[in-house]
Amino acid sequence: MELIKNFLTLLSENEQMIYFVILSIFVGIEVIGGVPTVLHTPLMSGANAIHGVVIVGAIFVMLNTSQDDYISLVLGFFAVLLGTLNVVGGFVVTDRMLEMFKKK
């Protein structure tokens, strides 16, 4: 019972967030609905680059880590590095793919 109450509190405290999530889900579906098959691979790759936004979290972690917390700093360093790989690699490879669709 206590658990359910806590859960409901959690939901109501985050009401705006939940609306936000639901609407975002629909935006995601709407935005790529009706995309021609030819663009599926670039789209997947582009979407792949966008979820690299997780790097923002990694940077945030680093900024809030004190300089003597070595473990967190090392882990954070790798998080930022991997996130950058995801972002940069993702956008560049997508651009290379799409470059080929330009009008001749």
Next chain:
Amino acid sequence: MQHQLLSVIYIIASVLFIIGLKMMGNPKSARKGNLISAAGMCLAIAGTIFLHEGEVSTIVYVLIFLAIVTGTIIGWTTAKRVQMTKIPELVSMFNGMGGACAALISLIEFNHLYTANPAAMEDPVPAAAGTLICIISGLVIGSVSFAGSIIAFFKLNGTLEKPVRLPKYNYINLAILALVVIVSTQLFLSGSVALIYVLLALSLLYGVMFVFPIGGADMPVVISLLNSFTGVAAAFGGFLYGNHVMLTGGILVGSAGTLLTIVMCKAMNRPILQVIFGAFGTHAATASNDAKGNVRDISITDTATLMNYSKKVIIIPGYGLAVAQAQYAIHELQTILEDHGVEVKYAIHPVAGRMPGHMNVLLAEANVDYEKLCEMDDINPEFPTTDVVFVVGANDVVNPAAKTDPSSPIFGMPILEAENARNIIINKRSMNAGYAGIDNLLFYDPKTSMLFGDAKSVITRLVSELKQM
């Protein structure tokens, strides 16, 4: 002031993501769309670094810049150098990096939470409970995505070619998944530091076991699924910090990726659950072999003559064409046939190549006109009026068993109806089965001729024959 400015920047970045993704849905605006998303990303990253409030020691800034610079150099050069045929595994690899990033964030935040307030862990109040849920979810999803993507990478590049299935692998996987849930719950309730490493190990193991038994033909679906997983992991990071740009980006990819996964499954007519739990290719041995007949060979010269005197030729390219790097040669063939007054079109199956649309990218690289590439539903009615269908390195996507043989593992998958054409010429290296590991009835069709050999050298020789005609 800085805080408000950062909020505005995050809003702009989120809008840029949405607009960019929308523009990527149209071939004309796609490239610009990708750049717009990238601009949004740069804004979000720069804002996070430069508009941060509070004391940060220089060493932390140095480390961040070092990580970004290193990541940019490695990511940029890898993405620039990779061959177009290797795109699917590269996307898989980058996806894994994002998943690992999300998992690492969760690990660090867990340690922060624990060291900052050990008492809160004993009896999680709702506020800490929410944080803990986000940390655990981010860790599990991120690790599964990372481990799964790495396995998918090795499967696509050929290191792990055969699907490996332990006996009763479905039950083993379910057991691991159940353990992940149990340990997560236990971690949530007890907040024990040791448990998070157990959870990490279990999630990684699940990621590996999840992708291991899935056959190569289903890998695009898996990558797309893992792509949306990473999106969700990023979104949990957004929850954790109440960071809206991470939420928008993560959820957008989560939902768009899921839709893309469903679209792909539809194109192959395979329910998503069957992809994950079913064993593609295990019935291959039992699939009907009784239809075997004789296959007929054809020479290069005869093929060239046949094509030269045709009115209409449709080319069906498959992954074999990409492996042989024959996309430039096929464009040359198309050009010379058109010079001789033959109408040439390409029929592109939705899952030709290793990912939906992969074949279009490969052909576009070889300067094939976008208008020449026809989608399955548009081209299927044209086969009966086609003189020659030239199948290069494709197999399962033209297998009539998908329509006629209910016992076939690919039964129900929409195919290119090449069997309706007047002549069918199939270029293959050997009589080996395709990716799904099953025999192709089309090879024994009386209208079919086999042109054995490496796609690139065969097509090059065809072109030189045609030049003399």
